[in-house]
Amino acid sequence: DIQMTQSPSSLSASVGDRVTITCRASQSISPYLNWYQQKPGKAPRLLIYDASTLQSGVPSRFSGSGSGTAFTLTISSLQPEDFATYYCQQSYNTLTFGGGTKVEIK
């Protein structure tokens, strides 16, 4: 199975900050990398698929980039509703998720 490693596992940030989360795969998976947001008690929500395509309805402050084995999710200006846990997931073959990054209020 392809292993997905996210960093950091948690971070503290303020409203308006630029936030970057990194995801690394154990082998090349381009472009089959997706990002999800999950709030407590809720189902995950797809934000970005195929590394950089914004899902319909997702604010443009979210962006994804990367290729090969290294990918990033960037939130350009953190908003109060963005405090959540973020997961990367590869869909190159049998799906695997990263361990998650919890974004907390500073």
Place this chain on the structure above:
Amino acid sequence: QVRLVQSGAEVKRPGASVKVSCKTAGYTFTDSYMHWVRQAPGQGLEWMGWINPNRGGTNYGQKFQGRVTMTRDTSISTAYMELSRLRSDDTAVYYCASGIERHQLVPFYWGQGTLVIVSS
């Protein structure tokens, strides 16, 4: 719009089986793979497998092979996930999630989740 509505919470004894349903609406059920993902309390997301509702083909994660069975009933646009020989570490929220036509391996739309508690 696309809706996935799952069955209610379950409490099971160790060694028993559980069957979770996922009723869909708002799209053609047979056009999109259905994935099952679980999340243990305070933990991350774990993919269990998918079913192709069109022909019933399945692909299970290695960890669950031999214990999980994914089925569907196309007449009522509903997918099912059955997990057998339950253990306490199977306690989790179980989600169904559908792909879309050109991205079958991307869980786009998610159900609300079903809590399964395994306890003696």
